[in-house]
Amino acid sequence: MSSIDNIDFIISDLKDFLKLTDYESRAYITLLISGPLKISRLSQLAKIPRSKCYTVVKSLMSKGLAYEVSDRPLTVGARDIKEVAYRKLNETYRALEMKADRIVKIVDQVAVARLSDDKEVELAKVSLINTLEDLESSLIIDLANVKKEIIIVTSRSPIKISWRKLIQPIINAVKSGVAIRYYVSEETGIGRHIVNYFKLLKDEPIEGRGVIEIYSGPPIEQPFIIIDDRIVYNLITDPNLETFLFAIKIVNSSYAKHMKIYFTLLKTKSNITKVI
Numbered sequence: 062m063s064s065i066d067n068i069d070f071i072i073s074d075l076k077d078f079l080k081l082t083d084y085e086s087r088a089y090i091t092l093l094i095s096g097p098l099k100i101s102r103l104s105q106l107a108k109i110p111r112s113k114c115y116t117v118v119k120s121l122m123s124k125g126l127a128y129e130v131s132d133r134p135l136t137v138g139a140r141d142i143k144e145v146a147y148r149k150l151n152e153t154y155r156a157l158e159m160k161a162d163r164i165v166k167i168v169d170q171v172a173v174a175r176l177s178d179d180k181e182v183e184l185a186k187v188s189l190i191n192t193l194e195d196l197e198s199s200l201i202i203d204l205a206n207v208k209k210e211i212i213i214v215t216s217r218s219p220i221k222i223s224w225r226k227l228i229q230p231i232i233n234a235v236k237s238g239v240a241i242r243y244y245v246s247e248e249t250g251i252g253r254h255i256v257n258y259f260k261l262l263k264d265e266p267i268e269g270r271g272v273i274e275i276y277s278g279p280p281i282e283q284p285f286i287i288i289d290d291r292i293v294y295n296l297i298t299d300p301n302l303e304t305f306l307f308a309i310k311i312v313n314s315s316y317a318k319h320m321k322i323y324f325t326l327l328k329t330k331s332n333i334t335k336v337i
Contacts, residue, residue, distance in 0.1 A: 079126070079149060084109050084117045089126050092139035097130045103137070153299070157306075160297050163283065164309065185313035196294070196308050197226050203288050204230035207239050212287040212324055214244040216280060216298065222305075239271040244327055246280035278330050287324065290317050 072086045081089065084107075091107040092098060098106070104114040118137050121127035126145055130136040190196045204211065204227065211234060235241055286294040293316055295309045311317075 079124075079145070081124075081126075082117075082120075084113060085121055085124075085126075088114070088117050089121055089139055092127060092137065093142060097136050097138035099134050099136050101134075156299055160283075160299075160306070164297070185311055185316060187312075188310040190294075190308040190310055193222055193305055196296075196305075197223055199310060200227055200286070200294070201230055203292055204234060207234050207288050209289050210240045210242070210287075211289075212242045212244075212321065214281065214285050214324060214327065216246060216282055216284040216296075235271045235273060237271070241271065241273045242276070242324070243274065244276045244278065244324070246278070276328055278327055281327070285320060287317055287320055290314060290321065293317050293320050 071090065072083065075081060075086045075090065076083065079086075079089075087107040088103060088109060091103060095106060100114050100118065101111065103109070103118070104111045107114075109117060115135070118127060118135070121139075122129065122137065125148070126140050127137045128140060130138050188199075190199060211231065231241060283298065284296045286296070288294075291312060291314050293311045293313075295311070297306045297308065298304065299306055
């Protein structure tokens with residue numbers, strides 16, 4: 062019993078690594094320690110309310126962390142922790158490998174980008190941004206100098222960026238006539254805070270105020286931001302770990318034009334859910 066009573070110290074690490082809830086972590090560890098258990102016994106040992114234990118177990122089974130031993134009464138066991146850990150590492154490795162391939166393709170595209178066939182090659186300025194803080198600082202500078210349009214495309218992978226720092230430069234841009242086009246995955250829904258921020262402008266009698274469009278459509282894997290048909294931020298995230306990895310800032314008109322074409326294609330598959 063003491064081994065189960067003293068599992069709290071590893072729950073935090075397990076939650077972070079496997080992306081589990083507190084109850085899921087407690088249930089999984091308890092099953093590893095005790096072996097297969099009936100729902101009633103699991104609820105007691107893992108200190109999970111009986112009313113929630115069934116849902117917790119079903120979630121663990123759907124994630125490949127638990128298996129059904131018997132259905133009458135429902136009895137479950139835990140998958141081997143080494144098997145689970147190696148599978149998670151392999152999934153993460155494959156996801157990062159795919160991102161690396163995308164980066165190579167992006168760099169290849171930039172290397173051959175041209176303004177037109179009869180003009181000189183426009184050399185691209187490519188910057189690697191390693192932290193969210195550096196990303197926020199770079200965006201604040203570029204948003205302060207925007208003249209025409211800002212396109213923001215989010216993905217199914219959340220980025221814990223400080224929108225509070227960015228919203229004022231965006232609002233200032235709209236007040237000066239800059240258009241904002243915001244695309245969000247229909248799976249995650251439009252962030253209420255984003256809509257509320259934009260509503261701050263709705264009732265203000267500002268002559269020449271830029272339009273704000275918010276779209277909802279099919280999810281995409283990697284978010285990006287386009288500023289003034291010249292600057293593109295490709296944000297590289299990990300959907301498994303739900304975290305920001307790094308960003309690539311590319312200053313190149315031709316590349317920005319191609320990314321805007323991609324955005325236009327996204328719009329054809331989406332719905333305009335809010336126009337201010």
